[in-house]
Amino acid sequence: MRESNPCTRSAAILFILVVYAPLGALLADLGTSLSAGHADWLELMIPSGRRMLLLARSLGLSLAVAGSAVIVGVPAAICLWRWNTGLSARLRWLMLFLVAIPPYIHALSWMSAAHALNGLLESHGMAGIPFQGWGASWWVQLMALVPLAVGLSLVGLETVEPDLIAAGRLMVGDFACLKRVVLPLAAPQILAGAGFVFLLSITDYSVPSLFQLNVYSLEIFAEYSATGEPARAFLTAVPLLLITMLFLSFSQAALRNAVLKPRSTALSFPTPPRWPAWLGCCVRGSVLLMAAQSGVPLGVLVAAVGSWSAMAGSVLSSRSEVLFSVLVAAAAAGASLPLAYAAARELVRKDGQGRLWWFLVTAPLAVPAPLVGIGLISVWNRPFLEALYGSSLMTVLASLARFAPLAALALLAQLRGADPLLMDAARVFHTHTLKTWLRIRVPLLLPGLAAAASVVFILAAGELGATLIVAPPGRATLTMKIYTYLHYGAWEAVAGLCLSVAAVVLLGGLVGALMVGRWRLPRAKRFR
Numbered sequence: 269m270r271e272s273n274p275c276t277r278s279a280a281i282l283f284i285l286v287v288y289a290p291l292g293a294l295l296a297d298l299g300t301s302l303s304a305g306h307a308d309w310l311e312l313m314i315p316s317g318r319r320m321l322l323l324a325r326s327l328g329l330s331l332a333v334a335g336s337a338v339i340v341g342v343p344a345a346i347c348l349w350r351w352n353t354g355l356s357a358r359l360r361w362l363m364l365f366l367v368a369i370p371p372y373i374h375a376l377s378w379m380s381a382a383h384a385l386n387g388l389l390e391s392h393g394m395a396g397i398p399f400q401g402w403g404a405s406w407w408v409q410l411m412a413l414v415p416l417a418v419g420l421s422l423v424g425l426e427t428v429e430p431d432l433i434a435a436g437r438l439m440v441g442d443f444a445c446l447k448r449v450v451l452p453l454a455a456p457q458i459l460a461g462a463g464f465v466f467l468l469s470i471t472d473y474s475v476p477s478l479f480q481l482n483v484y485s486l487e488i489f490a491e492y493s494a495t496g497e498p499a500r501a502f503l504t505a506v507p508l509l510l511i512t513m514l515f516l517s518f519s520q521a522a523l524r525n526a527v528l529k530p531r532s533t534a535l536s537f538p539t540p541p542r543w544p545a546w547l548g549c550c551v552r553g554s555v556l557l558m559a560a561q562s563g564v565p566l567g568v569l570v571a572a573v574g575s576w577s578a579m580a581g582s583v584l585s586s587r588s589e590v591l592f593s594v595l596v597a598a599a600a601a602g603a604s605l606p607l608a609y610a611a612a613r614e615l616v617r618k619d620g621q622g623r624l625w626w627f628l629v630t631a632p633l634a635v636p637a638p639l640v641g642i643g644l645i646s647v648w649n650r651p652f653l654e655a656l657y658g659s660s661l662m663t664v665l666a667s668l669a670r671f672a673p674l675a676a677l678a679l680l681a682q683l684r685g686a687d688p689l690l691m692d693a694a695r696v697f698h699t700h701t702l703k704t705w706l707r708i709r710v711p712l713l714l715p716g717l718a719a720a721a722s723v724v725f726i727l728a729a730g731e732l733g734a735t736l737i738v739a740p741p742g743r744a745t746l747t748m749k750i751y752t753y754l755h756y757g758a759w760e761a762v763a764g765l766c767l768s769v770a771a772v773v774l775l776g777g778l779v780g781a782l783m784v785g786r787w788r789l790p791r792a793k794r795f796r
Contacts, residue, residue: 279610283676286607286668287632290643294502297646301499312491312503319487323507326484329402330470333409334417334462340410341417342458343547343554346446348418349425350540360422366415366562367468368723369773370730371475372751373766374412377565378404379478380572404479409469411561416468417461418558424457425450442541463519464633467512471636474732478754484508489638489737498646505639512634520630565770572763582764586749590768593746596660597728600667601721607668608675608720609713615680629673637733640669644738662738663745667728674727675720683716726773 301309315323348360379399386396428450436445451458473486485508492501543551573579583590614625644665648657656662732747739748746765753762 276610276613279606280614283607283611283672284628286665287672288628289647290640290669291632291635292643293646294498294639294643297497298499298502301497306499309497309500309503312500313506315484315507319484319504322482322484322487325402325482326470326508327511329406329409329476329481329483330466332406333413333469334466336406336410337414337417337465338421338458338462340414340554340557341421341461342451343551344418344558345421345425347551347555348422366774367413367419368726368730369412369562369565369770370732370747371408371412371472372478372732372747372754373565373569373770375408375475375478376750376754376762376766377568378408378411380568381564400479401481405476405481408475408479409472411564412475413465413468414558414561417458417465420461420464421454421458424454424461427457428453437541443544443547446541446543460519463515466515467519467634470508470512471634472733473638474751485636485638485733488636488642492638492642492737498642501642502639505636508636509634509639512636513631516630516634520626566767569763569767569770573767579764579767582762583768586746586765589744589746589749590765592660592743593729596663596667596745597725599664600671600728601725603664604668604672604675604724605679605717605721607672608679609717611673611676612679612683615676616683629676632669632673637670637731638737641666641734641737644669644734658740660740660743662740663735663743666734666738667724667731670731670734671724671727675724678720678723679713679716683713729772730769 351360382397382399382404386399389396432449432453433445436449439445440448470483471485473483473489476483477486488501488505488508491504492498495501573582611625611629615622615629617625644662645657648662648665650657730747731745732751735745736748736751739745746769750762750765750769
């Protein structure tokens with residue numbers, strides 16, 4: 269029985285308007301430009317020469333990052349898969365939220381680590397290791413995005429029925445069961461993780477630009493900066509959009525099955541499995557690499573800051589940017605919840621309309637961040653909207669347009685786990701709508717609401733691609749300030765700020781991980 273609520277339907281419509289307004293405005297600008305006689309601009313959709321080289325470079329870099337993420341992520345997920353009791357069963361989901369640590373923090377940390385290593389090598393008469401260009405961009409993007417591959421691989425492993433695993437272990441042994449049963453069944457979710465890593469890599473220009481590597485997503489920003497024409501920027505982005513939509517169509521189908529499939533209540537491995545020695549080495553190596561993924565940034569930043577007083581001084585010197593970033597992230601997180609809940613209610617549907625909503629919710633994830641910012645300018649840069657266009661609302665809308673779909677997916681997982689009998693009873697016996705929400709619905713949805721709010725807050729706090737375009741003059745976010753300083757090599761000046769951002773992300777990720785663990789653990793506890 270589905271809820272029929274005018275407020276929910278209105279919020280679902282508002283979700284579509286907020287998320288798709290930038291893209292709709294760009295299409296409208298394109299139509300206006302073509303009708304004005306700029307049909308020659310259509311040539312921008314076919315990259316050639318330098319742009320073809322940039323597209324090929326971006327494609328190769330992103331494929332390498334996605335492939336490497338799977339190679340590292342699957343063994344790490346196998347290790348986390350067995351952490352299914354106690355507090356560790358909840359904390360393991362922190363790995364998924366580590367992807368929200370802004371890439372520029374990883375870039376700063378590994379730059380500093382490479383500088384220190386080169387100094388050590390040179391002191392012993394050896395040549396230093398160059399840390400620029402394609403190789404540095406690949407490594408930093410891998411370190412920034414591999415938690416997503418680990419998290420979705422873990423989701424895939426947990427969707428495998430324990431009964432199948434038990435039968436396989438009896439028939440062919442532990443490793444053969446893993447190879448012939450578990451990994452083939454978890455493959456769609458594992459490949460979905462690779463697909464999302466690819467999407468985030470190919471649409472990001474911040475890391476490659478820091479290492480002096482030009483990529484195609486930066487070309488979109490450069491085209492708009494040079495011409496001021498949203499239509500030209502959109503046409504430039506078309507080849508990238510086609511690639512990202514292709515990967516998204518593959519990834520979202522696997523993600524839909526993973527989210528909608530009920531979690532089994534039995535433990536996957538009641539007795540410890542026996543792996544071959546080489547697989548054990550791979551697992552331990554992946555775990556060590558994941559430890560470096562978060563340990564190196566935190567260690568380098570702590571060493572660079574030197575003392576808490578120095579960190580406090582860095583934060584106080586940027587208190588206006590810190591306050592603005594927190595307010596924007598909090599506003600985006602709060603505003604996303606009703607919109608995400610309404611969209612999640614539609615995602616639960618199993619008919620054709622539900623599949624349409626899956627496309628509507630996931631498609632914006634394929635839109636490059638600069639295009640979102642350019643589209644928001646096209647929407648709001650109107651004479652009668654001047655007051656709103658020049659306000660902080662633009663940065664909030666940028667985060668909403670980018671991250672509200674992720675909040676909807678987080679809430680969907682909670683809706684699928686909530687007891688439908690309690691929801692039905694609330695609809696039948698409620699006497700007051702507000703009391704029903706406060707006493708029944710909110711407690712049932714609280715883990716999902718907290719996880720969704722955490723996702724949006726930490727991602728909005730580190731958002732750069734769209735914010736850099738729409739932020740009003742004099743209202744820079746902390747991320748914008750750090751990114752600007754990094755281009756001038758002012759590492760020490762921003763180390764304290766980066767450490768503050770990392771601490772906020774880790775705190776938000778910890779809350780989200782505990783909430784995710786809370787809605788997944790009770791089923792397993794029944795069978796211990």
